[in-house]
Amino acid sequence: MPHDDHQAIVVEDEAGNIEGQIVVNALQEVLIAKGLVTAQEVTAAIAKLESPGFHQGAEIVAKAWTDPAFKSALLADGRSTIQSLGMAVTEARIIVVENTPDQHNLITCTLCSCYPRSILGQPPSWYISKAYRALGPRTPQGSS
């Protein structure tokens, strides 16, 4: 198999793509120097991106465990029910699935990185890795 068949994974490097970071830093310096954006605006945009997170997911699930009416509403209409907790949901629709003793669900985005970002924040790097997206559907219970 030629080496090219073994593609680099999209974002596997927790340390970040060094080259990409250098380009981003350089671009930001230029934009700030030209007065097109301020450092405060960049910081605020990053904070906004990072403010949702999996803690919100935990809050939603814990409420569903303890409040049967909330759980039914959540399964029927995820978007409006999550919004009722005061969380800003920007996705057009949220479909919620339930794990039971008999049924487990594994969620993957087949294309790249679809993820409920407005609720859970940015997806973890493994979620958008090609390995997970390929093996998740094929061997969801793990390869033997």
Next chain:
Amino acid sequence: MTSNVTRFSTGDRVRVRALGKAGHVRIPHYIRGQVGEVVQYCGRYLNPEDLSLGKTNGQAVDLYRVSFPQSQLWSNEPHPPQDRLVLEVYDHWLETQGAANAP
């Protein structure tokens, strides 16, 4: 696609078309040509294949969740018979099972 009637209903058997489309499409190759069952209607949305090219004036397209037996998709992997893969599929990728041009 201007009516409020959807082409498929929950329980319908459908085949995923093999459109051979490249680019920002959401139909993995392992699902093309496969027969599944519509399990949910998700609403009508602008086609992400157009949106990815900056075309925002297209028509909204019906979106369904379609269920496929895992054992049908992966002949080389052992899968419990009850396992299902459920994929969101836009209307233009679906045809009724047994259509004449089915692959």
